[in-house]
Amino acid sequence: MRKRARETADQGQAGAARRSLLLSPAALGELLAALLRRGYTVIAPTVRDGAICYEPVNGVEELPAGYTMELEAGSCRLKRRGDEALFGYVVGAKSLKNYLHPPERRVFAAERDNGLFRILPEQTERPRFAFLGVRPCDLAAAAIQDRVFLKDRYQDGEYRARREAAFVVAVHCTEPAATCFCASMGTGPRAKDGFDIALTEIVEPGRHLFVAEAGTAAGAELLAELNASEAPEELCRAAEEALERAASSMKRRLDGDGLRELLYERFEDPHWDDVARRCLCCANCTMVCPTCFCVTVEDTSDVTGRRAERWQRWDSCFTQNFSYIHGGSVRLSPKSRYRQWLTHKLAAWVDQFGTPGCVGCGRCISWCPVGIDITQEVAALREAARTRA
Amino acid sequence: MSSDNGRKPRIAVFKFASCDGCQLSLLDAEDELLAVAGAVEIAYFPEASRRMLKGPYDIGLVEGSITTHHDAQRIQQIRRQCRTLVTIGACATAGGIQALRNWRDTGEFVRYVYARPDYIQTLNHSTPIAEHVPVDFELRGCPINKYQLIELLSATLAGRKPNIPTYSVCIECKRRGTVCVAVAQGAMCLGPVTQAGCGAICPAYGRGCYGCYGPMENPNSKRLAAHFLETGKEREQVVRAFRTYNAWAWQFREATEEREG
Numbered sequence: 001m002r003k004r005a006r007e008t009a010d011q012g013q014a015g016a017a018r019r020s021l022l023l024s025p026a027a028l029g030e031l032l033a034a035l036l037r038r039g040y041t042v043i044a045p046t047v048r049d050g051a052i053c054y055e056p057v058n059g060v061e062e063l064p065a066g067y068t069m070e071l072e073a074g075s076c077r078l079k080r081r082g083d084e085a086l087f088g089y090v091v092g093a094k095s096l097k098n099y100l101h102p103p104e105r106r107v108f109a110a111e112r113d114n115g116l117f118r119i120l121p122e123q124t125e126r127p128r129f130a131f132l133g134v135r136p137c138d139l140a141a142a143a144i145q146d147r148v149f150l151k152d153r154y155q156d157g158e159y160r161a162r163r164e165a166a167f168v169v170a171v172h173c174t175e176p177a178a179t180c181f182c183a184s185m186g187t188g189p190r191a192k193d194g195f196d197i198a199l200t201e202i203v204e205p206g207r208h209l210f211v212a213e214a215g216t217a218a219g220a221e222l223l224a225e226l227n228a229s230e231a232p233e234e235l236c237r238a239a240e241e242a243l244e245r246a247a248s249s250m251k252r253r254l255d256g257d258g259l260r261e262l263l264y265e266r267f268e269d270p271h272w273d274d275v276a277r278r279c280l281c282c283a284n285c286t287m288v289c290p291t292c293f294c295v296t297v298e299d300t301s302d303v304t305g306r307r308a309e310r311w312q313r314w315d316s317c318f319t320q321n322f323s324y325i326h327g328g329s330v331r332l333s334p335k336s337r338y339r340q341w342l343t344h345k346l347a348a349w350v351d352q353f354g355t356p357g358c359v360g361c362g363r364c365i366s367w368c369p370v371g372i373d374i375t376q377e378v379a380a381l382r383e384a385a386r387t388r389a
Numbered sequence: 390m391s392s393d394n395g396r397k398p399r400i401a402v403f404k405f406a407s408c409d410g411c412q413l414s415l416l417d418a419e420d421e422l423l424a425v426a427g428a429v430e431i432a433y434f435p436e437a438s439r440r441m442l443k444g445p446y447d448i449g450l451v452e453g454s455i456t457t458h459h460d461a462q463r464i465q466q467i468r469r470q471c472r473t474l475v476t477i478g479a480c481a482t483a484g485g486i487q488a489l490r491n492w493r494d495t496g497e498f499v500r501y502v503y504a505r506p507d508y509i510q511t512l513n514h515s516t517p518i519a520e521h522v523p524v525d526f527e528l529r530g531c532p533i534n535k536y537q538l539i540e541l542l543s544a545t546l547a548g549r550k551p552n553i554p555t556y557s558v559c560i561e562c563k564r565r566g567t568v569c570v571a572v573a574q575g576a577m578c579l580g581p582v583t584q585a586g587c588g589a590i591c592p593a594y595g596r597g598c599y600g601c602y603g604p605m606e607n608p609n610s611k612r613l614a615a616h617f618l619e620t621g622k623e624r625e626q627v628v629r630a631f632r633t634y635n636a637w638a639w640q641f642r643e644a645t646e647e648r649e650g
Contacts, residue, residue, distance in 0.1 A: 049568040103564035282581035287563035298552045303424045303543045319556040320606045
């Protein structure tokens with residue numbers, strides 16, 4: 001979808017043919033400053049309310065140096081690391097989705113005008129985001145949202161404008177969290193494309209460096225402005241090894257082999273009742289999922305009846321109204337809602353958009369208040385398929 | 390809503406056992422109050438005006454729970470006078486904090502509190518309005534959210550469905566971008582079983598949700614209570630969390646009555 005990405009995609013496979021530069025933490029600060037100078041709102045990880053969140057920042061000193069987040073099912077704890085790593089954690093609750101597909105926005109406002117209906121002009125100035133510290137899973141998720149919002153007959157203009165204006169600095173993952181399973185989804189720990197610049201952070205006793213590569217001409221141009229030298233071969237190898245270690249150390253995995261067929265077959269499996277007893281239908285999993293895209297549209301009128309507004313808000317298949325059609329809701333039971341979510345995400349999504357809707361970021365696992373684990377539920381359904389005819 | 394004879398719809402506000410906080414939300418709607426006063430006739434609102442016009446009314450807003458024989462009869466009369474009856478707040482929709490008496494001997498409280506217990510005539514239970522008369526809409530909260538009240542009035546006047554969600558507080562919390570206090574701090578948060586509407590205020594200030602808006606649609610309160618216990622909360626804490634303003638709502642009762650044992 002991004003022209004710039006396509007122009008430079010033929011420069012070669014990530015790492016190998018791309019020129020790798022060596023950046024110091026100070027040079028990373030220059031990079032952030034250069035983005036701010038270009039007028040971007042820089043969204044980067046920062047410590048807020050006991051977690052690491054993607055928020056607007058104004059300098060490299062706001063990055064969470066020396067912090068990590070220990071993620072488990074239903075739990076996230078901010079911890080100190082023994083070093084000053086800037087990207088020593090994986091993902092927070094927010095993702096690019098919060099900025100490219102905002103949680104709520106007014107679509108239009110209208111007023112009565114002499115018996116007619118007049119649509120008021122909307123402010124069209126949109127923020128230009130530069131995302132710093134984007135993980136490979138989140139890039140994969142953005143590519144999935146591109147597919148959903150931009151590659152069919154009806155396109156989301158708001159998303160398109162925000163997405164096309166965005167600048168992306170990715171960070172390959174060298175230390176997966178306990179909830180990560182991107183390796184089994186084929187989306188990480190290395191970012192393949194979709195970035196302007198990609199970094200690998202090397203934190204070892206005695207050295208703290210970044211290996212940087214450009215993914216687009218815009219990325220290369222920005223890197224050229226920085227005080228950076230060619231990365232030595234030894235450092236590139238160390239970065240490669242760190243990525244390989246990350247892939248092999250990932251504890252969770254989601255076995256996607258034949259999963260689409262299996263989920264359709266297990267539509268009536270008793271295991272769905274088991275999940276339904278644990279599921280709260282609170283919708284947190286869908287809110288934090290970087291690919292879940294559903295919205296509802298609400299029309300309101302004011303008390304005088306002269307002014308009306310139309311709002312778009314994130315919605316979730318876990319709510320009752322989501323499946324409301326004439327006469328009532330189709331999915332009344334929590335069981336039917338969890339099944340809908342999982343089956344859409346991992347099976348129907350493939351039919352609809354060509355890939356599964358899961359990138360293995362693990363957010364739905366860590367931010368579920370009762371710790372329901374998508375990888376375990378899939379494993380349980382597989383086991384059920386094996387033991388129950 | 391168009392009224393008979395083309396006049397402005399008439400609104401009445403009634404109070405039962407309550408703290409008045411919910412009806413004050415209407416007066417608190419400063420920016421919209423004049424517009425409301427222009428769109429409707431406030432026919433009966435003793436808290437705001439000495440002018441008290443007789444019914445019938447187009448919209449009746451009822452605050453408070455039923456705690457006396459007299460009130461149990463009064464609500465019947467009010468229902469007959471109101472075309473649309475809307476209950477506002479946790480007292481009216483769930484019995485309120487005063488429903489804590491429902492688990493105890495009310496007679497004993499009366500003997501402790503009043504010098505002349507024989508002057509006091511009260512029911513053993515505090516109950517929501519809907520247990521006594523049919524209710525057209527329940528607006529939740531302790532207190533209600535003034536923007537929801539304005540939305541409900543605007544929708545009723547326009548004859549459209551109000552945008553009052555029945556899903557969880559978590560959805561509002563995530564839209565707001567708040568870090569989950571349950572997951573990141575282990576806070577005892579009722580957000581996953583509580584109806585949205587407040588704007589997820591408490592988690593935004595680092596506190597777990599107190600459940601002021603009562604049970605959401607399909608709440609799995611039992612599972613959340615079990616989860617609290619599994620993650621090291623004391624049984625008494627869990628019972629207390631569910632027994633506040635909406636204690637008597639059956640979906641919250643369900644979570645605590647087994648726990649109390």
